[in-house]
Amino acid sequence: MAEKQSGNLQNYVKQLATEALEKEQPSAWFEILYAQAEGDVTQIPWAKLTPHPYLQTWLNNHQPFMKGQKALIIGCGLGDDAEALAKLGFDVTAFDISPTAISWCQRRFPDSSVNYVVADLFALPLEWHLAFDFVFECRNIQALPLNVRSAVISAVTSLVKPGGKLLLITRIRDTEAEPSGPPWSLSDSELQHLESFGLQQVEKIVFSDHPQEMDIKQVRIEYQRQNSQR
Template identity: 45%
Template sequence: MSTQPRGWQQEADRLANVSIERGDPTGWFEQLYAAGESGEVTMAWDRSQAQPLLAQWTRAADLDGTGHRAVVVGCGLGADAEHLATLGFTTTAFDLSPTAIRTASSRNPDSTVDYRVANLFGLPEEWRSSFDLVVETYTVQALPRDLRERAVSAVSELVAPGGTLVAIQAVRTSDDDGSGPPWPLTRDEIASFARWGLREIALEEHRDADGSARWRAEFTR
């Protein structure tokens, strides 16, 4: 008799805590995706459509990416990257997890997206200030808070002169006990992208259907 895979969120908590305790705060991402691939748990962050706040933003802007470059930070299984590619962007998408990148590529065999295995804290120098649109969804909040400033800086450095960053993160509530993942952001923390050569255009708090709150922030260089 087959058994159903366990939910990935609980496994994420366990793997993250073990990984952080041994001094490897990002090693759990690959372990979690690999567990999803094997069927041990459900696949993490598994969605076929772009994050709703990102899709809403691109529709409102009537965005045409033709002739422009975009990058998706911590792209996971590729839904946001594929969305940007349909808008005409020459799209790069990277993730720390080889399993995530392999899965994204296999799910989208005819994709124009350039999927890469890459570490946010060691990106190719040629990517610096090179993208007209940078999308960062949930990556910063998935990292322990002592890495936050470093992560925000690394994301910001991808934005080209005149380019745009869209960042979507969970809102930190007053009852947050500091445990994670995720580690949601305060308003000051989501606004801190502006400390790295960017200018804040918009910063909004949105409520999901289940009542959970998300930041969507837009910055330009």
């Protein structure tokens, strides 16, 4: 496959996402992207081959963790975030809708303790409901359109056990108007929607990955589920 330059790659991702939306399969394009990359990391725009720095900072500041706590990585990509949690003693499950991505993880980390599985955020295993001490959601919600946002937020929050934590990293927008995408940045009301499912905000940090693009705001928010289940 011919290598795509950065700008062309972004346009290609938008094209794939648009075509998936037209077919009413909003998450189908992830497998296409991973499969067509043919093992070339440069063709996966979010693959850095290292844990997300704002996840790593959070982990560094919250040690030690109780060994064996159950953790889940949503949309695990190539597995670096999952491996960071496993090194700290978490019992980690990491899933992606893309079978190619999961196979890629298993090749990269053949001796890993992480349970890498293919799963769909819109059809999660029943045994995952309220099952995890720690859930990491990084930019999957924003990769899906607004017409499925409520369902996605419901699915994400359903994974956190009573007393458990959700760490969310996402782009945000300053208006409730529907943005053009992908990605579709989250609004304040959409963030507040997470709290309607029994999560309470603990800490919020606003940052930008690209200082030259200060208009692109991102947040890392730590939530904790209240003891009452929902």
